[in-house]
Amino acid sequence: MTTAHSLLVEGLTLGYQDRVVIESLDLTVPPGRITAIVGANACGKSTLLRAMSRLLSPRAGHVLLDGKRVHRMPSKEVARTLGLLPQSPIAPEGIAVSDLVGRGRHPHQGRFARWSREDDEAVAAALEATGTLELADRSVDELSGGQRQRVWIAMALAQRTDLLLLDEPTTFLDVSHQVEVLDLLTDLNRTLGTTIVMVLHDLNLAARYADHLIALADGRLHAEGDPARVLTPETVEAVFGLRSRIITDPVSGRPLMLPIGRHHDTAPAA
Amino acid sequence: MSGSVTKTTQTPPAVPAAGAVDTVSRGRHRRGRRRLAVVVVLSVLIVAAFAVTLMFGRTFHPPADVVRVVLGQDVPGASFTVGRLRLPRAALAVVAGLCFGLGGVTFQTMLRNPLASPDIIGISAGAGAAATFAIVVLSLEGAGVSVFAIVVGLAVAVLVYLLAYRNGVSGGRLVLIGIGIAAMLESVTAHILDRAAEWDLQEALRWLTGSLNGTTWDEVVPVVIAVAVLAPVLLSRAGDLETLRLGDDTASALGVRVDRTRLVLIVTAVGLIAFATAAAGPIAFVAFLSGPIAARLVGPGGSLLVPAALVGALLVLVADFAGQFLFGVRYPVGVVTGVLGAPYLVYLIVRTHRAGGSL
Numbered sequence: 001m002t003t004a005h006s007l008l009v010e011g012l013t014l015g016y017q018d019r020v021v022i023e024s025l026d027l028t029v030p031p032g033r034i035t036a037i038v039g040a041n042a043c044g045k046s047t048l049l050r051a052m053s054r055l056l057s058p059r060a061g062h063v064l065l066d067g068k069r070v071h072r073m074p075s076k077e078v079a080r081t082l083g084l085l086p087q088s089p090i091a092p093e094g095i096a097v098s099d100l101v102g103r104g105r106h107p108h109q110g111r112f113a114r115w116s117r118e119d120d121e122a123v124a125a126a127l128e129a130t131g132t133l134e135l136a137d138r139s140v141d142e143l144s145g146g147q148r149q150r151v152w153i154a155m156a157l158a159q160r161t162d163l164l165l166l167d168e169p170t171t172f173l174d175v176s177h178q179v180e181v182l183d184l185l186t187d188l189n190r191t192l193g194t195t196i197v198m199v200l201h202d203l204n205l206a207a208r209y210a211d212h213l214i215a216l217a218d219g220r221l222h223a224e225g226d227p228a229r230v231l232t233p234e235t236v237e238a239v240f241g242l243r244s245r246i247i248t249d250p251v252s253g254r255p256l257m258l259p260i261g262r263h264h265d266t267a268p269a270a
Numbered sequence: 271m272s273g274s275v276t277k278t279t280q281t282p283p284a285v286p287a288a289g290a291v292d293t294v295s296r297g298r299h300r301r302g303r304r305r306l307a308v309v310v311v312l313s314v315l316i317v318a319a320f321a322v323t324l325m326f327g328r329t330f331h332p333p334a335d336v337v338r339v340v341l342g343q344d345v346p347g348a349s350f351t352v353g354r355l356r357l358p359r360a361a362l363a364v365v366a367g368l369c370f371g372l373g374g375v376t377f378q379t380m381l382r383n384p385l386a387s388p389d390i391i392g393i394s395a396g397a398g399a400a401a402t403f404a405i406v407v408l409s410l411e412g413a414g415v416s417v418f419a420i421v422v423g424l425a426v427a428v429l430v431y432l433l434a435y436r437n438g439v440s441g442g443r444l445v446l447i448g449i450g451i452a453a454m455l456e457s458v459t460a461h462i463l464d465r466a467a468e469w470d471l472q473e474a475l476r477w478l479t480g481s482l483n484g485t486t487w488d489e490v491v492p493v494v495i496a497v498a499v500l501a502p503v504l505l506s507r508a509g510d511l512e513t514l515r516l517g518d519d520t521a522s523a524l525g526v527r528v529d530r531t532r533l534v535l536i537v538t539a540v541g542l543i544a545f546a547t548a549a550a551g552p553i554a555f556v557a558f559l560s561g562p563i564a565a566r567l568v569g570p571g572g573s574l575l576v577p578a579a580l581v582g583a584l585l586v587l588v589a590d591f592a593g594q595f596l597f598g599v600r601y602p603v604g605v606v607t608g609v610l611g612a613p614y615l616v617y618l619i620v621r622t623h624r625a626g627g628s629l
Contacts, residue, residue: 055522079525090517092382096301096570098294106513107525115298117291124290133290137297139570159524 004066005081005162005195006031007052011061014044014051021047022219024061029163034189034196036210038203040240044219045199046087049167052197053084065163079107083161087168087199089152091140097151098136101126104158126157130184146177153184164188166198170205178202182209203240207231208254215239231255301571308567312580316364319587323360324352326595359485362550363586363603365493366482367560369546371582372504374557375564375574376539379511380532383441384618387558388427388543391448394552395455396426397544401551402459406466416492416548423544426451427536480553480604482590489549496545500538501579507535508573554604555611556585562614585610 007029014022021044029035037045050056052063054070063070070078083104091100104126105119127133130150135143140151149169156164169185170178186209188194200206206213207227215222215230217239223230236244242259249256324336331339335348340357374387388394400422404410410418430451434444463471475481504511510531513521522528543557563585564577586603589610593601 050519053523055519075522075527076525079523084519084523086517086519086523089520090382090515092515094565094570095515096297098297099301099571100516102298103513103516103520103524106509109509120291120295120298121286124286124294127294128286128290133293136293137300 004031006064006066007082007163007195007197008064009048009052009061010064012048012051012058012063013060014047014056015059016047020059020219022051022216025219025221027214027221027224029195029197030212031195032189032193033211034186034198034209035212035214036198036200036206037214037216038200038206038239039216039222043216043239045216046167048216049084049165049197049199053082053165054078055084076107079159079161081161082163082165083156083159085152085156085164085166085169087171091148093141095140096136097132097138097140097143098123098127100140100151101132101154101158104155104160107159122158122160123154126154129157129188130154145172146174146180149173149177149181150184153181157188161194163195163197166196168199168201171201178205185209203231203236203257204249207256208249208252228255231257298571301569305568305572305577308564308577309580312567312577312584316580316584316587319584319591320360320364323363323587323591324356326591327351327356358487358490359482359590360587362482362485362490362493363590364583365490365497366546366550366553367556367583367586368497368501368579369493369542369582370553370556370586371560371564371579372501372575373539373543373546374559374582375561375578376504376511376535377557378561379574380514380535381441381444382515383445384558384562385445385615386441386448387561388423388539389552389555389557390452390615391430391445392450392452392455393423393427393430393448393540393543394547394557395452395459397423397547398552399455399459399462401548402462406462406470409470412488413492416545419548420541420544423547424537424540426455427540431536479602479608480547480551481602482550482586483602485550493545493549496542500541503534503538504542505575507531507538508575511535511575512573550586551604553586553589554608555615556582556607559607559611559614560585 009025009027012022012025013020025048037048039045047056051058052070054063054075057071065073065078065082101123102119105122108119124133127136130153132147132150132154135147135151140148143151149172153169156166166185169181173181182205185196185198189196210227212225213227213230214224215235222239223235231246233244233246236242236246236257244260245258246255247258248254321333321336324340325331325333329351331348331352335345336352338345339348339352370389374389377386377388377391378384397419401415401419404415404418408414408418430444430448433447434440436443463475510521510526513524513526514528514531516524518528560578560582561574564574564581567581568574568577585607589606590603593603593606
């Protein structure tokens with residue numbers, strides 16, 4: 001049901017004031033897959049995600065959702081198909097978890113709409129899926145960072161969109177919560193077929209969880225495709241300016257990047 | 271603490287367990303019932319306070335007489351005191367309180383900062399300065415004063431907003447700029463009053479403190495119309511306003527047209543504040559106090575618009591009655607609310623600094 005939606009970017013140029021961040025970029029998001037966008041700090045990853053979700057207007061080019069320009073579509077119509085979790089969302093003081101998750105229903109409700117059974121079901125399903133059902137009546141202020149991030153993801157799930165964009169969903173989380181969040185997104189992709197696009201900082205987590213890797217360097221597309229093909233020492237050098245070795249991750253069979261710094265290099269020079 | 275929740279590897283079910291739906295729906299209903307209870311209790315208190323204000327005063331009029339006057343019958347003795355003095359005064363207290371409560375909570379919610387109330391960030395001060403100028407310098411009356419106050423109130427709102435704008439608006443920066451603008455405008459009001467002719471002074475003095483003294487129906491009617499027109503606009507945006515609290519990016523991702531919504535909210539809230547201010551003066555801290563009091567009463571969940579409006583109305587009614595009769599001297603309502611509000615302002619600032627926040 002979800003693979004029908006297409007999201008692509010054509011000749012996209014983005015910037016703030018007099019600074020160009022992304023220049024004439026073309027990309028197609030593979031439907032029904034998990035895509036990770038990686039790149040150095042300030043390479044335009046988040047900017048690209050903001051433009052894809054209509055938060056930022058392009059200087060040139062356009063973002064096409066099912067063939068229509070996202071920036072010309074009614075905002076609620078977009079929000080029923082495409083969800084976004086910003087990097088550091090703001091939790092208002094004294095809001096109950098299930099009410100916060102319920103905000104995800106906003107694009108499905110009219111101006112004076114009554115809360116429907118379907119809304120309750122969507123919220124309950126989202127809470128169950130993220131393991132936050134027992135927190136439903138707690139105040140968001142009382143939660144730990146990991147719990148909070150799961151609640152935000154629950155809000156995006158309650159929106160019931162076929163496309164979900166996430167800007168660094170694992171920042172500020174310890175390693176077990178990072179894995180937990182990424183596992184959850186994988187579940188979502190596998191059971192509901194939700195197309196996921198996420199900006200990730202951690203190259204190795206990106207390589208493990210993504211079906212499709214997009215590497216940006218200086219606002220341009222450097223490489224894209226299967227992580228096994230994209231994640232090479234040459235890519236890492238070009239994108240991060242870092243020497244590295246790539247081995248096969250014994251746990252997942254995916255590529256694993258080992259950085260070579262100036263110290264601790266015991267391997268004989270290749 | 272975070273480890274207490276069991277690890278989750280369940281797949282998201284298309285249809286959740288019935289128990290889960292019940293949990294969600296029960297919690298929502300429980301919060302909704304509490305909110306409804308607060309609204310009902312506040313409404314009852316307003317009606318009671320309104321009745322008390324009409325009956326008690328220098329002379330007491332029994333409920334039967336008051337009811338007959340309100341129904342438009344002629345009751346010797348009571349018709350003047352109740353019908354001409356107390357009724358318009360109490361009516362203005364209610365509608366002005368509604369305006370202040372709605373306008374205040376809208377700004378506080380939209381800017382995610384309890385200090386960002388129109389009476390702190392200069393909008394009330396702007397409306398007050400404009401009204402003083404209109405009365406003393408331009409010799410305007412009635413609707414002319416209101417219109418002038420609204421235009422200047424809006425202009426001040428836009429000015430503060432633009433000055434605070436830098437890649438979006440941060441509540442803290444806006445509050446500080448607003449406080450500065452408010453101080454300037456208050457000195458303008460003081461200067462105009464200093465120059466005023468004696469007969470204008472009485473009329474213009476209410477712009478310093480806010481007062482319901484000598485209220486006539488001519489002053490009440492525009493505020494009633496403002497509430498009737500503007501309050502429904504705000505209420506229709508309650509969902510958008512709640513969503514805006516999640517930040518501009520999240521709200522936008524949820525389908526809220528952020529800029530347009532904010533514009534509608536600002537214009538409507540400023541309109542309410544300015545109409546009320548033009549009639550009753552900037553009754554200190556009512557806009558500022560109503561939202562936080564309502565939030566305490568209602569607890570988590572749901573829009574605060576209606577509860578805050580009712581708290582505002584009750585505050586003005588009770589403060590005006592207390593100011594008139596509770597102390598040996600008669601105080602204007604603004605003095606009473608000022609005494610109540612100032613400690614809360616100090617408390618908020620102290621608490622913010624304890625929390626290490628920068629407003």
